[in-house]
Amino acid sequence: MKHLISINDIDKKFISKIFKRSSEIKNARLKSNQFFSEKLKGKLLITHFFEPSTRTRLSFESAMIYLGGNVIGSENAGEFSSFKKGENLSDNFRVISGYCDIVVGRFKNEGEAYIAAENSLVPVINGGDGKGEHPTQALLDMFTIMEKFPNLNNLTITFIGDNARSRTVHSLAKLIKQFPYVKLIRFINPYGQCLDFVNELKNIDTPNTPDVEIKYDINKEYIADSDVIYITRNQNERGHYIQNYMVFTNDMANMMPEHGIIMHPLPRNSELPLDVDKNPRAYYFEQAQNGLFVRMAILEELLNPCLSD
Numbered sequence: 001m002k003h004l005i006s007i008n009d010i011d012k013k014f015i016s017k018i019f020k021r022s023s024e025i026k027n028a029r030l031k032s033n034q035f036f037s038e039k040l041k042g043k044l045l046i047t048h049f050f051e052p053s054t055r056t057r058l059s060f061e062s063a064m065i066y067l068g069g070n071v072i073g074s075e076n077a078g079e080f081s082s083f084k085k086g087e088n089l090s091d092n093f094r095v096i097s098g099y100c101d102i103v104v105g106r107f108k109n110e111g112e113a114y115i116a117a118e119n120s121l122v123p124v125i126n127g128g129d130g131k132g133e134h135p136t137q138a139l140l141d142m143f144t145i146m147e148k149f150p151n152l153n154n155l156t157i158t159f160i161g162d163n164a165r166s167r168t169v170h171s172l173a174k175l176i177k178q179f180p181y182v183k184l185i186r187f188i189n190p191y192g193q194c195l196d197f198v199n200e201l202k203n204i205d206t207p208n209t210p211d212v213e214i215k216y217d218i219n220k221e222y223i224a225d226s227d228v229i230y231i232t233r234n235q236n237e238r239g240h241y242i243q244n245y246m247v248f249t250n251d252m253a254n255m256m257p258e259h260g261i262i263m264h265p266l267p268r269n270s271e272l273p274l275d276v277d278k279n280p281r282a283y284y285f286e287q288a289q290n291g292l293f294v295r296m297a298i299l300e301e302l303l304n305p306c307l308s309d
């Protein structure tokens, strides 16, 4: 049984299958809007979320329904499941996994997705675990980057924001590190955060992997040479509030190369002002919509791998 808990769980073959299928699904949608299928007819998804979500939960639920399957779940499992009565996560997942074919879970703490998977009778997809990982977001992010830059040739990708506590950054950086043609992954770290995961990335010594660097301020030069800028919000629900959090203004956006793209996993706060939306480099809504296609491909692959061959 295949779970999807971390980027470490997937290989190149899985990634290229998912991306190929995601494009087919997206093209079908763009052509006719009639992309409903019955590929997962009779299958049931449970979404079990212990943290708020808009995109992850609703795109997974729509994905399952567009594939002919069914969905039940809890958008606030901490309050509305027996967790509230003191049930532990292991029992919780052992039981709900007996009622369905696949579970997408979102967890408050890093590592809890592993506990869920270990106790589950069916595949578990990690829809975000604390400040740990968010592998399906990384897949849709990478799919979005490759739509715009199919060869990834010589690309510089800069992460600006709460890099230490953003699970989307952790998963995406790990994923990008597997793509040899990317030139550089850069983290802007003006808050003096401890970026352990970056050291782990630096220690991967497979030949031809992208270089990794940390810089301490948002210098014009780092914006001007970035093909992709990936912004994240202040994750203040995970501990302290970062004062003077940076704002990526439209003037900064205009310093990027014309072909550059601005990404953000959303939701955004003040770090990405609304007037950036009109900038031709703004790409975050396309990114969010790709979540539907990529998650359809992921559900097909985990529930019925032969279908997508």
Ligand code: NCD
Pocket: 055, 056, 128, 134, 137, 167, 168, 232, 233, 265, 266, 267
């Ligand atoms: C992200 C998350 O939950 O980690 N949201 C998402 O899934 N698109 C980003 C965030 O909450 O900042």
